[in-house]
Amino acid sequence: MTITRVEVSPKQGEGMRDVRGDVVQRQLASDHNLIVAQVRSAVGYLIQSSISSEQIAQRIDDIFTDPIIEQGYCNQPAFSDELLFSQTPELVITVGFKPGVTDNPGKAAQDGFQTLFPEATSTSISTYISYAFYGLPSSANPEQIAASMHNGLIEKAVITDTNACSTRAWNLLEYPMPPDQQFKTPASINLETTDEELLNISEKGLLALNLEEMQTIQGHYRDESNRALRTAVGIDPIAPTDVELECLAQTWSEHCKHKIFAANIEYTDTETNEQSTIDSLFKTHIMKPTHDMQGEVDWLLSIFHDNSGVIAWNEEWSVCMKAETHNSPSALDPYGGAMTGIVGVNRDILGTGLGARPIANTDVFCFGPPQWQGDLPENLFHPSRVLRGVHAGVRVGGNESGIPTVNGAIVFDDRYIGKPLVYCGTVGLMPRTLPDGRPSHIKTPSPDDIVFMVGGRVGYDGIHGATFSSLELTEESPSSAVQIGDPITQKKMLDMLIEARDLGYITCITDNGAGGLSSSIGEMAEYTGGCHIDLAKVPLKQPGLSPWEILVSESQERMTVAVKQEDVADFLALARLHEVEATAVATFTNSGYFHVSYDEITVAYLPLSFLHDGVPQLQLKATWTAPEHTDFTPPKQADHGQILLDLLGRPNIASKEQWVRQYDHEVIAQTVGKPFTGINRDGPGDAAVIAPIHGQTQGLVVSCGINPRYSDIDATSMVASAVDEAVRNAVCVGVDLSKIAGLDNFCWPDPIESKKTPDGQFKLAQLVRANRELERMCRAYFVPCVSGKDSMKNDYGSGENKISIPPTLLFSLFGNHPDVRQTATSDFKQPGDIIYLVGSSKEELGASELAFMLREQGRSQGIGGKAPYVEHPDQQISHYKTLSTAIQSGLVRTAHDCSEGGLGVALAEMCIGGRCGAEIDIDGTGDASLWARLWGESLGRIVVAVAPHNNSAFLEHMKGVSKTILGKVTSGNYLHIVDGDDIVLSSNVESMTTCWQSTLDLSKEAGA
Amino acid sequence: MKPKVAVLFGFGINCDYETKAVFDLVGGEATRIHLNRFVLDEQNLDDFDILAVPGGFSFGDHLGSGRLLGNRMRFALRQQLERFVDAGKPIIGICNGFQALVKTGLLPGPESTTTPDFIQRGSLTLNNSGKYEDRWVTLEFDPNSPCIWTKGITRMACPVRHGEGKFVLPSPEDFDRLETNHQLVVRYVDPTSTVGQGRTDSPLPYPISPNGSMRNVAGICDSTGLIFGLMPHPEAVYARWLHPDHARGTAPKVASETIEGWEGEGLQIFRNAIEYVRTRHG
Known part of the structure; x- marks a missing residue:
């Protein structure tokens, strides 16, 4: 060589x-x-x-x-x-x-x-x-x-x-020879020791298991009947092997088992003196409502138990969606971490049912401010570098996979410097029935099916990802937890597996994400009641990996696929054609055991029941005391025109076009509602509309809502705002509200009280309130949460230097659109169109973007006050339904929701999209101050514009819905706003455009 | 008869579904076929009337976009491609497919002979902006081009979605020659220019020209006009509802009954090839 x-x-x-x-x-x-x-x-x-x-x-x-x-x-x-x-x-x-x-x-x-x-x-x-x-x-x-x-x-x-x-004496890089890996035969780990030592074993091994969990494992190996069975298969009868302990740690990790959402919580509200016990937030506030809704409709095909939730879209097709976070890896390596995030969630879709095809991606990021001038804690990247890296990773991952990125958001807050949040979502499409007659959303494995690992190989990269993400970030965070995705290897695998699905070869499929083979085969084995894996068969990137490393490595681009014995040869031939590596590594059994060998030697032998259900329930305490804030009081004197320009330039409001244009949002030729819209295609889009079946007009709507600022007042408001925003955005394009589904993705700081987290009870109380509000809103809006995820350790450092993110819920929505030819966009269309505000404003300026901005400018003291809340969500959804059908019937071509920066910013954005002016009177838009009506972020509000010839039909259609006539679209280039007799502001469209577009344009000379 | 269209896929090609769909919509019988099915002789290109190399990210654009896919075609499909071209059958390459056709040497192709010699004569390189972008551009077509794909089309709006779309030839003389032969089929033009008079040699500013292509070239054909490649995506505007102005009610209408009267401007390119094959077969 x-x-x-x-x-x-x-x-x-x-x-x-x-x-x-x-x-x-x-x-x-x-x-x-x-x-x-x-x-x-x-x-x-x-x-x-x-x-x-x-x-x-x-x-x-x-x-x-x-x-x-x-x-x-x-x-x-x-x-x-x-x-x-x-x-x-x-x-x-x-x-x-x-x-x-x-x-x-x-x-x-x-x-x-x-x-x-x-x-x-x-x-x-x-x-x-x-x-x-x-x-x-x-x-x-x-x-x-x-x-x-x-x-x-x-x-x-x-x-x-x-x-x-x-002297042209270049310093050259040489070939990066990987160091030899030391193959270690499985060792037993003695758990007959003190509690202190048990914790030590967990900590040193990066197992992230607590004392009670370690003791439960200890108990398993003390059980005489277990010992006898272990002796029979020739494995250490009295102590776990390293393979077993690692496997348990992965399976029982917060990341995989969602122990906080499953915990038993004693909740105390010091305001109302409520004392109650919640047996699993997930079961109580997410699963139960969705199951109740499932009883009322026939389109919720598969919820909770698969890699994503599946809904019947029409007679022929079903759709599914999943969103994930990849926060810790993105903090360490923004590019690689984000890329593995997006290609990873694509695999969740491919691993749904018997395999769905990813057809759309969504990306929502939370970062520190890109213009951050302050200090940076050690080992953290500057937010602008995180933004560039994460964006590039998601761009490459999505674009190279040929999946359009159709919707997303970028949110900024100082606290995300400690841990950026990188949410990646994917929508999938599958035929309701496969050519062989099987429903595509049901897995059909049997004992004796052969289990293949398909796609990439197993390497040293990605060991301990799941347990690592269940720990807070420290300076010593391991580099093996970082990986770079390989979209092309995955694309080849995806092409192959969709073909295999249609040929009827697949009986069961899931992705290899967190926990690697240990998780993927372990979870699938529940269907048949057992499996037998031979780790010696697993193809490796480099020789020398030890059995436990092979089992838990999270190396990317791998799917686990079960195939009937008689289809094995054809399956392998198809893999060869696509130049995809597929290796038989296991067999399904009904032994009741997760049985792992390395060649002939048994290296793990765990009852499936213990592996999956053995983890003890956490017992936690939550106490709510409302946080105290100085109230937001607006300044006496104000130039609202300047405030508008300032708000438009706020990173949270400013145009993200420079970043979003670099995503392919139109591959597959289905994107009707695009991320940017309007005469110059630079006004904001509210929700994505896609028509995925070529030549057909039935569509899908994809939207999202996220508003972490409100957590500073109350997580209740934060959740209401997220759910309402997602639905509101979808209403703006004419979604069919009788068929929408939601995804709840919680990112929280560690809510378990401990020395490191003295305020754990408060953070957990925030989580309780968030879940209660999620249930209230989802039931009223009839949005079943069909899939979700939580990431619960979003903190950096400890003690005084600890940075905890604001509790953040991303609520994603996907739903039906009856006919994509009848949709609306946010840009004003024609001079003379009549502008209405649907909904009304309340005095809710607490934690608004305005409050934060004026505090930063030193013009007001605090951000406290009432935060947005939907008092009557059932009434709200009925108003939304009326408006949505108005759009579906073609009466309304212009709609835009009021979100950050309220009505004032919404109107400005609509002028920017249409490059035209508007004459507006905000008198009568709600029982609230001028500040609240102009800049407040009360929920349930949408601005629409109606062509004069549709006006009477519109008013007839909208009977009973609260609305106020605001004014008219003009051919001029000024947005004029008055409040009755008072002139409020007059702003030039070009200056608004400049302010809105320049903040986040970090590549000003592009194309020069 | 329904002309048979082979739509290549595999190795990161990703516009295969919609490329198949647009040929089907205009009366073709299109099949997505993995490149290796031809290489392994499971399928034969001779059995098809039209070859489409769709857009995508074959081999992740590493070592230059379209290059590794081009090499696979150049080395493993050489004879089949030679026969296909010699038989006078149309080929289209869109975006990554265009890049691959340029790098195999099928475009712009040899000057005098019609038999491919697989010598690369031009290239597509990184956009001047240094960025991959998805944005809509306005295109104008050379009315005197021999290109069978673009007959009767004057102007069209459609998206570009690429990071390496800047078309270059080694010398101005090369451009002059292709211009004289009307092989510089399609160019980026200023949307505010008079329809039919937008084409210009002088460099247009970003983002009217999204990549800084020399002479604003967006696509070219070979000397016969049968092989055509372009960076923009006409298949992405097969229906009017995909046009960004559709909610404004100003998306251009096409005189056609296809898709319930909702045909978009891009479909004509594919119809031209289908009709060409039909006419040829009498």
């Missing part, structure tokens, strides 16, 4: 440019205020192969170099070419991967290499990028620049300084 170095650099000349270098140059200017005259780049390939350098040199233009635009070099650094690089750079920084880290370009290069050299089967290729800097300011610090260009957890950077550059 020799290692050949190939480098490729863009040619110079008319129309040719080094775009990669340009991007780095712009980023340094934007993020670090560092102006560099020029940056040039070269991509490097280190090829470890039996093919000689001479042979490779001859084919360099066939694979590595695009001969039209690039120059390639074999065993010579590009920057040494004095023709292409006549000037000596002042600094060179080269960034490559650390050993064992997923290198997607390297993998693709390997594939391409094999097309040219079919005999070179054991070639491996590692890639890197070198940047040459010209015209550096004297203040530039090479180490700092290098630090900003790589993540030390997964990448390595080397610097060639000015001196070395002058």
